Amino acid sequence: MKLSKRLNAINSLITQSYDIVWDCCCDHGFLGMALLERGIAKQINFVDIIPELMEALEQSLQQFEQGKSLPSWQVRCEDVAQIKLPTAAKQVVVIAGVGGDLCLKLIEQIIANNPQSLHQLSFIICPIQHLYKVREGLKACNLKLENEQIIVENKRFYEVLHVSVNASQTLTQTGGQMWDKHNPQHHLYQQQLLDHYTRMLNKDRLYYQKVITEYQRVFEC
Ligand SMILES: C[S@@+](CC[C@H](N)C(=O)[O-])C[C@H]1O[C@@H](n2cnc3c(N)ncnc32)[C@H](O)[C@@H]1O
Structure with missing residues (x-):
């Protein structure tokens, strides 16, 4: 299974x-398929909200598993916000x-929906943009840092974060x-962020000036 650089970075973290x-939000399900092939988990659950995508994925997975001994898998057409995690x-x-x-x-x-599963749960995320706000929100959820990295794919920058309540490292917004x-490349990413937040200054000068100052300091530590 040939993965994009972004999905490959996530695959390597597992x-x-x-x-x-x-x-x-699996869409094509490429990441989960790569994980199935590696046999890294007892079960892989594929979740997406679009029924047609999930029907096509179910068929692809049935073909994919022919002649192989794979871990178990489920295709679930539902809103990720509503997933119910097992507790143990x-x-x-x-x-x-x-x-x-x-x-x-x-x-x-x-x-909020799965408070009893948190002690054995972690999240690996690679959102598109707004990482400063995402990180603020993750901190408010008491999530801490396992690992983070910058990925460049097709001239676009992504951040991949692995977080959990049990991790020991502090998560920072930048x-x-x-x-x-x-x-x-990292200097280029910093410049893109600085340009973006400079354009935002007229929306809330005090807040975005603080964001800019923090991004100006990222190479100091
Ligand atoms: C661009 S694809 C991402 C595919 C893959 N995860 C990746 O990174 O390449 C985004 C997917 O998120 C799904 N999605 C958006 N909101 C969702 C929700 N609330 N619950 C489940 N799936 C959702 C969409 O249907 C779409 O297939």
Whole structure:
């Protein structure tokens, strides 16, 4: 299974064996299929809200599994905000390829609906844009940092974050670990963020000036 750079980064982060991996907002299901092939979890749950996509995925998975001995899998056509997590299972919820606002909303609802599963749960996310706000929201949910990285794909920048309530590292809004001052791409990403938030200054000068100042300092630590 050939994955995009972004999905491959997520795939590489899943190194522990889990009871369940949730490939949420899965669309084509490529990530979950790669995980099935690796046999890294006892079960892979594919979740998306579009029925036609999920019917096509169900068929692809039935063909994909022919002649192979794969872990179990489920295709679930539902709103990710409503998923019910088992309480006694080590699981990771992956949400990639959706906007930052939606990604955060889904995480907040999953947490609110599944308080008893939190101790064995982590999230791996790769939202599209608005990472500063997403990170603010994750902090408000008491999530801490396992791992974070910047991924460049087709000249677009993404942040991949692995977070959980049990992690020990503090999550920062601008990313404390992911910046490499020797990497020119990271300087380009910083400049894009600074340009974006400079354009936002007229919306709320005080707030966005603080954001800009924080992004100006990312290479200092
Ligand atoms: C661009 S695809 C992302 C595919 C894949 N995760 C990736 O990163 O390449 C976004 C998917 O999110 C799904 N989606 C959006 N909101 C959702 C929700 N509330 N519950 C389930 N799926 C949702 C859409 O149907 C769409 O298939």
